[in-house]
Amino acid sequence: xxxxxxxxxxxxxxxxxxxxxxxxxxxxxxxxxxxxxxxxxxxxxxxxxxxxxxxxxxxxxxxxxxxxxxxxxxxxxxxxxxxxxxxxxxxxx
Numbered sequence: 001x002x003x004x005x006x007x008x009x010x011x012x013x014x015x016x017x018x019x020x021x022x023x024x025x026x027x028x029x030x031x032x033x034x035x036x037x038x039x040x041x042x043x044x045x046x047x048x049x050x051x052x053x054x055x056x057x058x059x060x061x062x063x064x065x066x067x068x069x070x071x072x073x074x075x076x077x078x079x080x081x082x083x084x085x086x087x088x089x090x091x092x093x
Contacts, residue, residue, distance in 0.1 A: 015021045024030055056063045062070075 016025075053063055055061075
């Protein structure tokens with residue numbers, strides 16, 4: 001853990017021990033605000049991903065997921081072709 005993070009955790013623990021902070025934390029509005037603030041990074045990530053996908057679609061570009069799907073499909077097809085060629089060779093031989 002980084003020094004900054006350790007310091008923040010220590011300061012947070014000190015604050016949580018303060019009765020004034022404990023009283024504030026019992027307020028439902030404060031808790032809702034904190035929960036909302038903690039959900040922001042996830043919402044930003046989701047929004048950014050959606051916008052990148054929309055932009056890629058608008059520009060007729062393949063997304064990383066689509067490329068990975070294509071690679072998996074090609075790999076499966078190559079395996080199927082190899083299996084069929086092997087079966088064909090054993091039937092002839």
